[in-house]
Amino acid sequence: MIDITERAASIEGDVIAWRRRFHSNPELSRRETATGEAVRAELLKRGIISERIRGSESFFALLKGAKPGPAKILRADMDALPITESGEREYKSRRDGVMHACGHDAHTAMLMGAAAVLSECRDELRGTAVFCFQSAEEVNEGAAELINVLKERDLDIALAAGLHIWSQIPAGEIKILEGLAMAGLYAFRITLTGSGGHGSRPDRSIDPIKPLCELALKLSALPASLISPLETAVVHICHIEGGTAPNVFPDSAYLEGGIRFYRPEHREVLLDAIHKAARALSDQWGLKVKIEDLAALHPVNNDKGAVSLARDAAARVPGLELSASSAPLLASDNMSLFLEKYPGVYAFLGCGNADKGITAEHHNSWFDIDESVMRLGVEYLCRLAI
Numbered sequence: 001m002i003d004i005t006e007r008a009a010s011i012e013g014d015v016i017a018w019r020r021r022f023h024s025n026p027e028l029s030r031r032e033t034a035t036g037e038a039v040r041a042e043l044l045k046r047g048i049i050s051e052r053i054r055g056s057e058s059f060f061a062l063l064k065g066a067k068p069g070p071a072k073i074l075r076a077d078m079d080a081l082p083i084t085e086s087g088e089r090e091y092k093s094r095r096d097g098v099m100h101a102c103g104h105d106a107h108t109a110m111l112m113g114a115a116a117v118l119s120e121c122r123d124e125l126r127g128t129a130v131f132c133f134q135s136a137e138e139v140n141e142g143a144a145e146l147i148n149v150l151k152e153r154d155l156d157i158a159l160a161a162g163l164h165i166w167s168q169i170p171a172g173e174i175k176i177l178e179g180l181a182m183a184g185l186y187a188f189r190i191t192l193t194g195s196g197g198h199g200s201r202p203d204r205s206i207d208p209i210k211p212l213c214e215l216a217l218k219l220s221a222l223p224a225s226l227i228s229p230l231e232t233a234v235v236h237i238c239h240i241e242g243g244t245a246p247n248v249f250p251d252s253a254y255l256e257g258g259i260r261f262y263r264p265e266h267r268e269v270l271l272d273a274i275h276k277a278a279r280a281l282s283d284q285w286g287l288k289v290k291i292e293d294l295a296a297l298h299p300v301n302n303d304k305g306a307v308s309l310a311r312d313a314a315a316r317v318p319g320l321e322l323s324a325s326s327a328p329l330l331a332s333d334n335m336s337l338f339l340e341k342y343p344g345v346y347a348f349l350g351c352g353n354a355d356k357g358i359t360a361e362h363h364n365s366w367f368d369i370d371e372s373v374m375r376l377g378v379e380y381l382c383r384l385a386i
């Protein structure tokens with residue numbers, strides 16, 4: 001019998017080194033070329049052959065165990081975000097404006113670690129481990145093509161599992177929620193078009209900037225008026241753009257944002273109100289309005305049976321405790337596509353550590369993780385797969 005705890009501990013140095021390499025050389029969504037190449041080379045060293053998906057940076061690899069059993073998907077995402085990293089760390093991003101601020105570098109490294117350990121445990125592995133390395137999660141892409149290609153294979157997939165690092169959960173804890181685990185997302189862009197002109201004569205222009213600012217404030221406040229205070233939904237505006245100079249009214253300007261919701265009816269109510277608010281403002285100011293869908297994801301729902309397997313796996317990892325918190329996350333993730341297709345579980349591995357000053361939120365320029373938890377993540381993934 002291979003001692004998985006010991007094997008996961010012995011590969012910890014490699015896992016940390018891989019994570020730091022990815023952290024220093026982050027790649028944006030759909031452009032994870034060097035990251036993918038590095039992963040595939042490491043897998044190949046262990047006799048694991050990857051399969052590329054045409055037209056995508058997503059890829060997967062199969063590891064067949066000696067014992068009969070179903071296939072189990074282990075999924076990690078690989079992309080970074082358009083953020084300039086703050087702080088001075090030896091592994092700080094070397095690319096201005098690109099940063100692993102969500103921990104996908106750690107996800108990739110942990111899955112590589114799990115693949116390496118499991119490649120030594122083929123005799124004990126029941127069925128097939130399917131390692132999925134997903135591109136472009138941050139732009140809500142990269143999952144569908146993996147699911148489509150796997151569907152065509154003769155694989156009896158019984159489980160899809162993902163593990164997201166989470167900085168607002170203390171290191172040493174893992175959150176595995178039954179049912180609702182993360183919010184759904186509807187992302188949108190609203191463009192207001194008027195007619196530009198000289199900054200000194202707003203009366204002779206139809207300026208889209210002021211109404212757009214008003215709209216951003218109005219939309220952000222919608223949940224307070226429309227959603228029960230006992231429930232949760234968010235409208236966030238995170239990108240606003242328009243204009244080229246301090247003295248030129250532009251013809252048009254736009255904002256981008258999203259709705260986060262746990263219940264589909266909340267999305268409907270908020271979406272309707274967003275349309276109404278945008279139309280009312282543009283009518284008032286004589287602007288044209290264009291509303292575009294950017295993305296739509298259902299909430300992440302964990303399967304009861306998969307949760308029970310995951311909690312069993314976590315219980316066998318020394319140093320890992322189940323989180324006592326039962327609150328789902330308000331972030332979204334297209335792991336939901338896997339969980340709509342297969343029974344599965346998306347768990348959150350705590351990586352926050354106030355003593356080490358690791359407290360920054362995800363998508364913040366100071367984001368970091370307590371790297372000591374990656375060993376726990378590797379072991380959890382192995383125990384879930386085996």
Ligand SMILES: [Zn+2]
Nearest residue numbers: 102138362363
């Ligand atoms: Zn993210």
Ligand SMILES: [Zn+2]
Nearest residue numbers: 102103104164
């Ligand atoms: Zn993420």
